[in-house]
Amino acid sequence: MPRKAELTSADLNDIRQSALGAADPLGVAADLAGAVESGRLADPRDAGLALTLAAEIAESRTKLDAALRYVERALEAYEKRDDSQVAAARALRARILFRVGRESEAIAELEPLRPLLTEYPDAAAYITSALVVAGRGREAEQWLTEAVQRALAERGAAEPASADDAGLLFFLLQQRHRLRHALGLPHDTHDNLAERLESKLAGATARTAEPAGDLLFWSQAEFGRMVARWPALTEAYGATWDEHRARLESELFRLTGAGRTDLALLPGSVTGLAAHAGTDGDPASAESRAGYANRLAAGTAKIGWPPERNAACWCGSGLKYKKCCLPRSRG
Known part of the structure; x- marks a missing residue:
């Protein structure tokens, strides 16, 4: 992710959505903290938000000492504010404290x-x-x-x-x-x-919304077939299978941070999507894909997430999760 001379509120929102899938998420976190220190935020009032985001990124990579430093700096930046962002930062600090074994402090927070x-x-x-x-x-x-x-x-x-x-x-x-x-x-x-x-x-x-994050998962073979048949869908699912898996892992981890606990991937197929769209529909449309995802979500052929670190990865590569898709978003 290229370093920008100035970060706007919109930039921070984009980073929140994409940082975990970046090649160097910890570098993104450091750049956010550096933007606060060097005055590179378009709105200085975003300092607490930028540092909270840095803390979340560091926590996702299990760099808990750094995460704690970032979130405590965020709370200092918020000063006397009393709103949802401050409450979220305090709860994030508690979560990190729990993870480093400081339970009494976490409860007090x-x-x-x-x-x-x-x-x-x-x-x-x-x-x-x-x-x-x-x-x-x-x-x-x-x-x-x-x-x-x-x-x-x-x-x-x-x-x-x-x-x-x-x-x-x-x-x-x-x-x-x-x-x-x-x-x-x-x-x-x-x-x-x-x-x-x-x-x-x-x-x-149902007729207008596309699934949030679209948890349709294409196996390596199906991904190749999907791209060959509908090249435009690389925008929705990634240009490569590696990018596809990284996007899914990042989205799943983001949803976990938002409190979701019932997450699963929906294994799709070219044949299934085409059959769902029918002869009159466009399989590549957002409406068809949303309907197909909803149909799969109502069935039983789902892949539970996350697997144990030493278990086989959810993507079907045959590698252990900790050596395959886990590092794609949180290491």
């Missing part, structure tokens, strides 16, 4: 954030993931349950008519529902509400 679950959806994902990383999944579920109950009480008795109408409540319900699924807990009324709202949202967007 997290506890004051507990009431903020109903205020800041971005921070809610970080708070939840911090507890999950620490093996405190049931505690995270309890915190989210309390937050859902508060949000429902604030709305009154009426059930939301749509995901948009539910707002923050929908986000909390999703977080809780996915976590409970990962913990093997039975459905309750809140889970049922989450599924109803998700169904309404899917119905409203």
Whole structure:
């Protein structure tokens, strides 16, 4: 990733989406910190955000000492601000503290954030993931349950008519529902509400939305067939199979950081996509690919992620995960 003379807020957003798949993500993190030090941010108020992003990148590469330094500098840069970015940075610091074995400090950082679950959806994902990383999944579920109950009480008795109408409540319900699924807990009324709202949202967007991150996975052989038949799809899936795998690994890790715990890859095939599109459809269109991904997601032929470090890699290369796709995004 080339070094820019000045980093805008849009640049920071682009880096957040692409840094983990970069050739040298730690170099990207160092450049972000350097941009803060040298005044290369177009908006100096982005200093805390840039340093938080550097911390996330370093954490993803298991450079935890560097990650902790970056996030503590981020909190210093935020000074007296009190908003979702600050809460997210504090939860990130707690997550890193858990990972380096400083549990009491991590809990002390997290506890004051507990009431903020109903205020800041971005921070809610970080708070939840911090507890999950620490093996405190049931505690995270309890915190989210309390937050859902508060949000429902604030709305009154009426059930939301749509995901948009539910707002923050929908986000909390999703977080809780996915976590409970990962913990093997039975459905309750809140889970049922989450599924109803998700169904309404899917119905409203099925014809226009492309899957976030598009977790369709093309094996090496299918990737070659796909590119030969629809060359334009290299823009969506990567120019090479290596790039395709790196994009997927980076997206999966990003979703994990956002609190997702039920992740899986959807193995696609040229024949399957063409059959889904039918004779009148365009298999390469975003609509066809989204529909195909949704169909695969509803089936059982999925590849769970992540595998154990010493287990066979999810991509089917035959190599161990730690020697294959894991280093593509986090080392």
